[in-house]
Amino acid sequence: MRRKRWYDYLWIWSIVYFALGFFNILFAWLGMIDFLLPLAFAAFGGNKFFCNHLCGRGQLFQKLGGELKCSRNKPSPRWFSAKWFRYGFLVFFLVMFGNMVFQTYLVAVGAESLREAIKLFWTFRIPWGWTYTAGTVSPWIAQFSFGFYSLMLTSLLIGLIVMVLYRPRSWCTFCPMGTMTQSICKIKNH
Amino acid sequence: MASKRIAVVEQGRCVACGACENVCPRKAIGVYKGCYARVDLSLCVGCGKCGQTCPAGCIRLQERTEAPV
Numbered sequence: 001m002r003r004k005r006w007y008d009y010l011w012i013w014s015i016v017y018f019a020l021g022f023f024n025i026l027f028a029w030l031g032m033i034d035f036l037l038p039l040a041f042a043a044f045g046g047n048k049f050f051c052n053h054l055c056g057r058g059q060l061f062q063k064l065g066g067e068l069k070c071s072r073n074k075p076s077p078r079w080f081s082a083k084w085f086r087y088g089f090l091v092f093f094l095v096m097f098g099n100m101v102f103q104t105y106l107v108a109v110g111a112e113s114l115r116e117a118i119k120l121f122w123t124f125r126i127p128w129g130w131t132y133t134a135g136t137v138s139p140w141i142a143q144f145s146f147g148f149y150s151l152m153l154t155s156l157l158i159g160l161i162v163m164v165l166y167r168p169r170s171w172c173t174f175c176p177m178g179t180m181t182q183s184i185c186k187i188k189n190h
Numbered sequence: 191m192a193s194k195r196i197a198v199v200e201q202g203r204c205v206a207c208g209a210c211e212n213v214c215p216r217k218a219i220g221v222y223k224g225c226y227a228r229v230d231l232s233l234c235v236g237c238g239k240c241g242q243t244c245p246a247g248c249i250r251l252q253e254r255t256e257a258p259v
């Protein structure tokens with residue numbers, strides 16, 4: 001086996017991130033690292049070093065599904081890794097991300113008021129007010145935190161479901177970040 | 191001595207996640223420039239670990255003799 005490196009422990013970061021969101025929603029902003037870093041590696045390095053070695057989420061799925069055997073370990077359905085599904089899910093995800101940014105904008109200009117709730121699977125609204133004291137920051141900063149955390153938690157839950165049903169890292173077959181970074185690499189390296 | 195079997199990646203479906211790379215005991219498989227995984231035929235021992243880990247199920251074992259070099 002490969003010698004352990006410091007970044008083999010980044011799965012801990014993944015747990016810490018979601019735990020922090022239960023105490024103070026503003027920590028959700030830290031998730032931007034997991035958004036920007038993979039894109040930076042792809043855009044400037046032309047590689048997927050993030051997915052391959054640094055992604056705490058991928059590592060967490062591998063730990064839970066692999067070492068702790070919380071996975072049926074059956075190959076994912078072929079359509080998970082089909083181009084139409086991967087790009088389709090990416091587009092869906094980006095639209096939802098755009099919608100979240102738009103909500104943030106509406107709060108910023110005062111057209112909407114801050115909603116202290118998270119929304120799971122883009123459908124179920126869950127009160128999450130204990131993680132935020134009104135007035136701590138500008139309302140839009142808090143609104144973005146709730147929205148972004150919702151996206152992160154929803155995608156984590158989808159990832160956990162497909163981890164249990166299929167292989168530990170089945171989420172990685174259609175993860176929007178994975179699809180985006182692979183596309184950038186393909187464009188850059190051809 | 192070279193193993194009888196080797197891993198072969200169906201590159202069109204590989205998502206370049208690197209799960210295979212992280213379980214290979216011989217450093218024989220790795221993601222190439224973020225695009226897809228490649229197997230180093232001189233290192234692969236045909237153990238099949240990569241194929242059991244790949245979430246896309248796009249790695250299979252093949253007789254070494256059949257493989258194009």
Ligand code: SF4
Pocket residue numbers: 038050051052055056057058171172173175176177178179207
């Ligand atoms: S595909 Fe997504 S979850 Fe998987 S390693 Fe890459 S960024 Fe992480």
Ligand code: SF4
Pocket residue numbers: 196197213214215216217218219229233234235236237238239240241
């Ligand atoms: S078959 Fe075994 S040695 Fe060959 S690439 Fe896969 S994990 Fe590595």
Ligand code: SF4
Pocket residue numbers: 199203204205206207208209210211221226227243244245246247248249
């Ligand atoms: S585990 Fe499968 S999908 Fe991931 S890089 Fe290896 S061959 Fe590609």
